[in-house]
Amino acid sequence: MRILHTSDWHIGRTFHGHSTLDALSTVLATLVEQVRENAVDVVIVAGDVFDSAAPSAACYPVLTQTLASLAETGARVVVTSGNHDSAARLGFQSALLRDEITVITDPATVGTPVTLVDEHGPVHVYGIPYLEPAIVRHLWAGVELRSQAQTMAHAFEIVRADLSARGGRAVVAAHCFAAGVDSTPGVEREIRQGGLDVVPLSTFDGPDYVALGHIHGRQQLSDRVRYAGAPLHYSFGEAGKPRGSWLVDLGADGLAAVSWLALPVPRPLATLRGPLDDLLTDERFAGHDEHWVRAEYTDATPQPDPMRRLQARFPWCATVVHLPENTMDDDAVGYAQRVRAARDDGEVIDAFLSHVREGEAASEAERALIREVLDARRVAEARS
Structure with missing residues (x-):
């Protein structure tokens, strides 16, 4: 069975005040074509489908069109909610969706899989929506759930118990901050308190593959536990990080192969640094006129109207920062x-x-x- 693991679409997120809906639609259309070309059986979207709990009206057609297009390829689609999503808004139409699309937002359904069958037998896809301990602890009386780590551990215990009774192979989709990941400061919304909500890697033991969401960069915690990251760059801190999805093959005995399917980057990101006059004229900065640009000018003093001047050369200059090259050390004289x-x-x-x-x-x-x-x-x- 072939599975495509994607996550963190963040439909509706802006990039320094600019809409990303058109760029995201283009990238997701490419993802749909990859599903068709690679004969994918199951597409997993591991949370943070929308960027906010109250997405604008323009966001819904992007999701509707993408899910419909994925279903038309013949793939089964399993979507879970993330910490950015409103579970109620994302899941309110789930009962009305076509059979090929399953949206999992209800914590009470943890341990109830979507089951598919190939020539080697059943494959159970378990979706775990984002679990906020204070909101879900009433569902499991007598279990201490004070951190996300405890909550995710309990959810996986439920999954393992169900899988033990059913037999077969299993894939789990979850949304959390796992131990050992490299996050992007200021990008992934904080869902940790100190170290309490970092989920240990051992929590994910059991399933043949664990499709994680929340971290925007591609990450491999083990052969069978991975983050796919976001399909777009949403911060200059993500520049250079590949965008794409994991293509996962399950054989008769479980995980057989995992490969990376790269997605196009509609507008690359570039951070340019130097004196303002150099940024405006130096040929070494040529070729960035179609890039998103973060300009860091190093003049000793602030310069007048730097954004307007830089946008004359770099139309997609999104942010300007004054970072003087030489700063005086504190001489203890205030x-x-x-x-x-x-x-x-x-x-x-x-x-x-x-x-x-x-x-x-x-x-x-x-x-x-x-x-x-x-x-x-x-x-x-x-x-x-």
């Missing part, structure tokens, strides 16, 4: 102390300029202008 030590107004202004310019004091021309302005003010005060 700005307030330097002001108090100043002997006149000129030195006060010079201390201010040095402070806001990361150590660059006024030039001789600037000092001359300052003296001229201060002298004019003293003359005016004397005449008043």
